[in-house]
Amino acid sequence: MAVTVDGLEFEYRNGGHRLAGVSLHVAEAEVCALLGPNGAGKTTLLRCVLGLLAPRRGSITIAGQDITTLSTRELARLVAYVPQSTGITFPFSTLDVAVMGRTPHFGMIGTPSRTDLNAAESMLDLLGVGRLAERPFASLSGGERQLVLLARALLQQAPVLVLDEPTAALDYGNEIHLLGVIAELASAGRTVLMSTHQPDHALAHATRTVLMRDGRITADGPSHEVITGERLTELYGTPLHVTDVSLPEGQRIRTCVPVPTAPRSAP
């Protein structure tokens, strides 16, 4: 389902991380990456889409419905969320955490049924973490936790998936693995909106890339057109180069590399 953000303005009480008129249309089944430096407003935009922040002006429409007209539960059936990391400190089991994704389907006064638990178990299996179901969630590694959180989000069966730097807390191997899983499973028919710090993530997995800076969108279009060395150099304020690399197998991959700057001479 399509997500339309129109003329969004937002300002925190303390004046930080504002949005100054953001408009964006993500079509159905599109994987859209938000790219930009710290403080660009990526997370703020995602939090508005999730209904966690109320914009001062502008509107967000999902599948034709203005999200301010939806209840918390209705919104949770449309949009699922994978956070950077989670604040869970209670000794929940992994299965407990995953099955929470079924909450929007049984509502405020229900509890998970056998069917919900089975669904959660199969989803954990599908993501390759089924064997961890009985382990305390807090004892899992960062990569395993993110996979469980992804399972939780997928269990919401929402057509839109929002991910806020889902790999920020992961090591290199887990980062690549998680993104692969997202590309494979999450995007199957789903509309994905994710923020990232890595231009390579956008190049590899996003059909569409939006560059953000100071609460504004500076470029928006197909990832391979939007992500150029020139634009990224300006965006991050450091020399960057985008180039195609040929793998020994003949595959060509576009990637972004920092350009070494001359070391400053000692005074």
Add this chain to the structure above:
Amino acid sequence: MTNHRLVTSGIWLLGLVVGLVVLAVVSFGIGRYLLDPLTVLRTLLGETGGVERTVVFEVRAPRILGALLVGAALSASGAAYQSVFRNPLVSPDILGVSAAAGFGASLALLLGLASAVLQVLAFGGGILAAVLSVLIGRVVGRGSTIVFVLGGVVVGAMFQALISVTQYLADPQNTLPEITFWLLGGLGRTTLDGLVVPAVIVAGCLGVLWTMRWPLTVLAVGDDEAHTLGVHRGLVWSLVIGSATLMTATVVSVAGIIGWVGLVVPHLARLVTGPAFAKLLPVAALLGAGYLLVVDDIARAATAVDLPLGILTALVGAPFFVVLLAKAGRAWR
């Protein structure tokens, strides 16, 4: 929440219920006029008369039922507060409820009002304190949990000072001791008739907490994540804090200020059940009922005088809490 753990919890619940019934029967026999459990059972079934009947139904029944009700209510609301605030040091009097209810009662005693009025004033005081704490949290703290809890501390301190005012003004010959004893907490004045309305209120509040068991569990992952999972924090908060507070004010109006039960027992229960509220709530309520019954038995039978219950729960609860922290503290780190 697999089969295995549900079964474990089911056995625990059954064991607790059976244990509680046995405890209650034994408690009916304890006191200056000792009865063996068999006589108690026969009396309860109406097969005896005379002294046994009077002792069981008129002297001991109100206290035993009162202890069960107050213990269950305080522990359940403690478990609810701790879950909703995600803070292990929170207890039912966190919003100044106990102190304010105590003030309402002291005022009634000072003015020589009837005991029905005392209950109403105690109850009203408790609710007023909760509303004030919530207002402070809203207006000053803009929804911050810390300010909310600090607001409760401030409101509690204010009502504590007002209690002192009533004590200062009270006649030292008769009113002052009355106020002092009431504040120490106890079930000595409980009557069966007086328990009916509180029991209905407590049952209703437990019902509301029970329906909130899953959203409350989900809220433990954090407000924002819970929101994206379809749980409306404000709604759950209002219902849970509202019913926990109502329950606390109700039992304070019955038994005075009985501390530590709502703090210690939920911790003990959590050791058994883990954090899932669906399991925590019934176990905490049953454990609390049993705990207060035992402490009240000690209060009645240990010495010739009827010891104030609040003193005993603190003497037993405080050291016990240290032991629990050493064991269960890990879960909160």
